[in-house]
Amino acid sequence: MFSYIIKRLLWSIPTLFGVSLLVFFMIHLSPGDPAIMLLGDHANKTSVEKVRKEMGFDKPLYVQYLIFANRALHGDFGKSLKSKQPVIQEFKDRFPATVELAGVAMILAIIFGIGAGVVSAIKRYSIFDYSSMFVALAGVSMPVFWLGLVMIYFFSVKLGWLPVSGRLSYEFDIDHITGFYLIDSLLTNNYEAFWDALKHLILPAIALGTIPMAIIARMTRSAMIEVMKEDYIRTAKAKGCSTFSVIFIHALKNAMMPVITVIGLMLGTLFAGAILTETTFSWPGIGKWIVNAVYQRDFPIIQSATLIIATMFIIVNLLVDLMYALINPKIRLS
Amino acid sequence: MKKILIMALLFVTTIAFAAPKYGGVLVFGRGGDSSTIDPGHATDGESFYASTQVYDNLVQFKYGTTQLEPGLAKSWDISKDGLSYTFHLRKGVYFHPTKFFKKKVEFTADDVVFSLKRQFDKTNPYYKVGGAYEYWSAMDMDNIVKDVIKVDKYTVKILLKKREAPFMANMAMDFASILSKSFADQLLKEGRADDLNRLAVGTGPFYLIKWIKDDRMIFGANEDYWGGKPYVKKLIFKVIPNNSVRAAELKTGSIQIMDFPNPEEVNALRNNPKLKLIEQEGLNVGYLAFNTQKKPFTDVKVRQAINYAIDKAAIVKAIYAGLGKVAINPIPPTMWGYNKKIKDYPYDPAKAKELLKEAGYPNGFETTLWAMPVPRPYNPNGRKVAEAMQADLAKVGIKAKIVSYDWGTYLQKTKMGEHDMALLGWTGDNGDPDNFLYTLLSKAAANLPASNIALWKDNAFDKLVTEAKETPDVAKRTELYKKAQVVFHEQAPWVTLANSIVVEPMAKNVHGFKLDPVGKRRFNTVWLSK
Numbered sequence: 001m002f003s004y005i006i007k008r009l010l011w012s013i014p015t016l017f018g019v020s021l022l023v024f025f026m027i028h029l030s031p032g033d034p035a036i037m038l039l040g041d042h043a044n045k046t047s048v049e050k051v052r053k054e055m056g057f058d059k060p061l062y063v064q065y066l067i068f069a070n071r072a073l074h075g076d077f078g079k080s081l082k083s084k085q086p087v088i089q090e091f092k093d094r095f096p097a098t099v100e101l102a103g104v105a106m107i108l109a110i111i112f113g114i115g116a117g118v119v120s121a122i123k124r125y126s127i128f129d130y131s132s133m134f135v136a137l138a139g140v141s142m143p144v145f146w147l148g149l150v151m152i153y154f155f156s157v158k159l160g161w162l163p164v165s166g167r168l169s170y171e172f173d174i175d176h177i178t179g180f181y182l183i184d185s186l187l188t189n190n191y192e193a194f195w196d197a198l199k200h201l202i203l204p205a206i207a208l209g210t211i212p213m214a215i216i217a218r219m220t221r222s223a224m225i226e227v228m229k230e231d232y233i234r235t236a237k238a239k240g241c242s243t244f245s246v247i248f249i250h251a252l253k254n255a256m257m258p259v260i261t262v263i264g265l266m267l268g269t270l271f272a273g274a275i276l277t278e279t280t281f282s283w284p285g286i287g288k289w290i291v292n293a294v295y296q297r298d299f300p301i302i303q304s305a306t307l308i309i310a311t312m313f314i315i316v317n318l319l320v321d322l323m324y325a326l327i328n329p330k331i332r333l334s
Numbered sequence: 335m336k337k338i339l340i341m342a343l344l345f346v347t348t349i350a351f352a353a354p355k356y357g358g359v360l361v362f363g364r365g366g367d368s369s370t371i372d373p374g375h376a377t378d379g380e381s382f383y384a385s386t387q388v389y390d391n392l393v394q395f396k397y398g399t400t401q402l403e404p405g406l407a408k409s410w411d412i413s414k415d416g417l418s419y420t421f422h423l424r425k426g427v428y429f430h431p432t433k434f435f436k437k438k439v440e441f442t443a444d445d446v447v448f449s450l451k452r453q454f455d456k457t458n459p460y461y462k463v464g465g466a467y468e469y470w471s472a473m474d475m476d477n478i479v480k481d482v483i484k485v486d487k488y489t490v491k492i493l494l495k496k497r498e499a500p501f502m503a504n505m506a507m508d509f510a511s512i513l514s515k516s517f518a519d520q521l522l523k524e525g526r527a528d529d530l531n532r533l534a535v536g537t538g539p540f541y542l543i544k545w546i547k548d549d550r551m552i553f554g555a556n557e558d559y560w561g562g563k564p565y566v567k568k569l570i571f572k573v574i575p576n577n578s579v580r581a582a583e584l585k586t587g588s589i590q591i592m593d594f595p596n597p598e599e600v601n602a603l604r605n606n607p608k609l610k611l612i613e614q615e616g617l618n619v620g621y622l623a624f625n626t627q628k629k630p631f632t633d634v635k636v637r638q639a640i641n642y643a644i645d646k647a648a649i650v651k652a653i654y655a656g657l658g659k660v661a662i663n664p665i666p667p668t669m670w671g672y673n674k675k676i677k678d679y680p681y682d683p684a685k686a687k688e689l690l691k692e693a694g695y696p697n698g699f700e701t702t703l704w705a706m707p708v709p710r711p712y713n714p715n716g717r718k719v720a721e722a723m724q725a726d727l728a729k730v731g732i733k734a735k736i737v738s739y740d741w742g743t744y745l746q747k748t749k750m751g752e753h754d755m756a757l758l759g760w761t762g763d764n765g766d767p768d769n770f771l772y773t774l775l776s777k778a779a780a781n782l783p784a785s786n787i788a789l790w791k792d793n794a795f796d797k798l799v800t801e802a803k804e805t806p807d808v809a810k811r812t813e814l815y816k817k818a819q820v821v822f823h824e825q826a827p828w829v830t831l832a833n834s835i836v837v838e839p840m841a842k843n844v845h846g847f848k849l850d851p852v853g854k855r856r857f858n859t860v861w862l863s864k
Contacts, residue, residue, distance in 0.1 A: 033746050047471035048783065054466050082369035082378075084464045084531045093547045149578060157582050164583045167549060170361060170570050282574040284548035292366070297742060 012314040019310040034297040077304035087304045096179025098285030102270045105209035113213040117220025139214030148207040148280035165282035204281040212266045223255035264320030268313045358862040360566040363580045363589035367573045370531040373508040382508040389511035389536035398848035400765025416497040423488040429514040430541035439516045443484040448515035450482045463527045469509035497804040503764040539564045539858035565861035591840040597655035603839040616836045617851040620712035620759035622829040623788040637826040639689035641679040643730045649722045650832045661830040663819045671767040671815035686730045698731025704756035708741045712759030749783035767815045772799045790827035
């Protein structure tokens with residue numbers, strides 16, 4: 001097991017190197033001068049040249065890459081061209097917000113997705129099956145921003161149940177301990193703020209979690225149907241095991257294999273999907289931050305954020321594989 | 335009975351409007367976050383929104399106008415040769431203490447010298463902090479300002495390299511805001527000079543309490559503000575990127591003022607009983623520039639012909655969704671020096687054809703029309719405007735192919751004069767006609783990369799705007815600018831398209847808010863009823 005982990009970790013080095021090369025040259029070869037982008041419509045010749053020199057854009061590309069790679073290896077991801085703040089600081093300010101949102105969305109997706117999938121598989125061709133699969137299909141095909149706007153219109157503007165956007169109402173002020181508002185508010189015994197933060201999370205988490213939930217539900221359903229046909233299930237039933245034990249102990253464990261892979265892959269896409277959700281719900285996470293950086297050609301942010309996210313992808317994939325290996329020892333052996 | 339009721343109602347409302355109330359929290363919803371709070375380094379409006387609340391300038395624009403009034407300088411003298419400006423500073427003004435800088439320091443000449451000199455004096459420790467001082471260079475201040483000298487504690491002298499009438503207007507711009515030298519010194523001592531980009535200590539109507547990136551900025555009222563205590567106790571800037579979501583926040587009452595609504599939603603907001611709308615012509619102009627260095631646009635008749643050929647009124651009506659007016663001159667009508675006597679080229683395809691024939695193009699010609707890829711205040715949809723123009727041009731025989739690039743490339747290529755005809759525009763920064771006429775149309779601005787993207791070099795026009803730049807007398811300058819607009823109209827290097835209208839929807843209980851033509855958002859005179 002240990003050597004398996006080491007091997008997997010070593011493999012990530014060339015992957016990261018490739019990602020850094022790709023990102024760097026792709027953004028630097030795309031048209032548009034970052035200096036002009038930064039200075040905007042009002043830029044004149046002297047200031048553009050001054051800025052280009054200051055930012056080191058007058059150096060050859062490979063030199064720029066070497067400088068960037070060398071700094072990144074030393075943990076220095078440079079400063080944002082726009083805000084002049086260290087990229088890593090900006091990332092730290094926003095990352096917990098994205099993790100909190102993606103985390104809650106994923107939990108919702110897993111609970112409701114697996115639940116709906118299992119029930120649909122057992123009560124095949126029932127009204128519940130048809131309606132939940134219809135909802136799942138709708139969920140997959142719905143654009144996040146549209147769903148978000150519809151929910152805001154309905155639940156916030158019309159009914160007034162939930163806040164429209166943001167992470168917390170302005171009346172509340174939470175001390176930053178972990179950066180996760182749900183946890184920080186509990187740590188400081190600020191239960192009103194906890195409730196407020198939770199209310200702010202509901203709509204964006206549903207919007208972000210809908211697609212993964214739908215996919216998980218469909219995957220679980222078909223995997224369960226397959227597994228339920230297996231001989232060992234028939235044996236279990238024949239042995240007189242309770243329905244609960246047949247479904248949740250015998251069947252679900254095996255049906256989970258493909259579902260876990262999908263969940264792992266989706267964790268990555270969840271961060272990508274967060275971009276739209278964050279923009280719609282004014283959620284101050286990394287999604288909106290990266291989009292802005294792309295618009296403004298804030299190279300240090302684009303490069304570093306992509307690298308950091310790629311690293312996370314690799315770690316998540318590693319964890320998924322490990323979990324896989326834990327559930328199914330055959331994988332470890334081969 | 336009815337009459338009495340109405341009278342009573344009127345009386346009550348007059349009372350309500352007459353007596354501003356103190357207290358309350360004002361939440362302003364905006365589309366993006368500030369990138370920095372240091373106005374010396376900022377180039378974007380969102381950053382200036384925040385720095386304006388905290389910092390003051392020596393002189394400032396009178397709220398809602400482009401006229402200058404005293405700020406931190408209560409008066410000033412200009413030497414006869416126009417090269418030396420002496421500012422007499424207000425006494426007893428203090429920088430506000432904050433959580434991150436608890437001292438209460440008096441504002442003096444040292445702060446002025448520091449704030450301005452750091453932008454050009456290479457020996458200043460802050461010269462290299464936080465990158466280039468972009469607006470300072472953009473306004474050509476390196477070639478205007480020679481030195482900033484402290485005469486005594488309350489007097490500062492600024493020496494110029496050349497006569498420059500728009501200089502005073504520049505001093506009212508955000509980049510010339512006055513920061514606290516003692517705070518900057520302390521940051522430097524602690525080895526975190528860069529923090530000037532996220533922490534602010536100023537003399538303005540509000541002080542910075544907290545800035546949560548991409549989420550909100552919280553300001554408190556400066557009770558001792560020299561210009562009068564602000565009415566609201568707290569001011570919050572909330573970042574809400576999606577226009578429709580911002581409007582929803584306004585409808586639910588969680589914000590009181592919103593920036594930039596979707597044009598399609600403006601009517602719904604206007605008709606909402608809980609809301610009201612403030613409208614004002616923006617200090618901007620959208621235009622179609624001809625590349626006057628390329629054939630056939632070297633010929634004034636061709637340029638005039640296109641001016642006749644394009645139905646501007648129809649374009650503005652259809653694409654600006656009512657939020658714009660047809661532009662006649664290169665400066666907006668809200669600006670001083672605007673020449674009202676000039677009559678616009680009417681929409682007249684027959685006349686256009688006739689002119690084309692005279693110019694030697696009886697069957698028209700083929701050309702390219704460049705369309706900007708992003709919405710701007712002066713042009714909400716470059717592509718649609720280009721398509722409408724294309725159709726109009728086709729009617730007089732000109733076949734125009736629409737060309738577009740991503741925004742950065744578009745700006746770069748048009749600055750290099752690669753286009754035939756290109757859509758672009760300008761938003762004024764300092765309320766001075768020079769900021770449009772010289773910046774966009776002078777010979778100096780036609781050097782590549784050019785901000786004069788028509789690459790138009792006209793001796794008569796250039797003489798007028800250069801002379802105006804060096805004339806301190808406003809009445810004389812006005813005359814020169816009016817003449818310059820006549821030359822512009824005859825030579826037609828552009829088709830002036832539109833001046834957009836800026837709208838700001840807000841809750842009905844918000845009073846005293848005005849839109850600033852220079853694009854600022856100011857809240858010290860805003861108060862809340864109920």
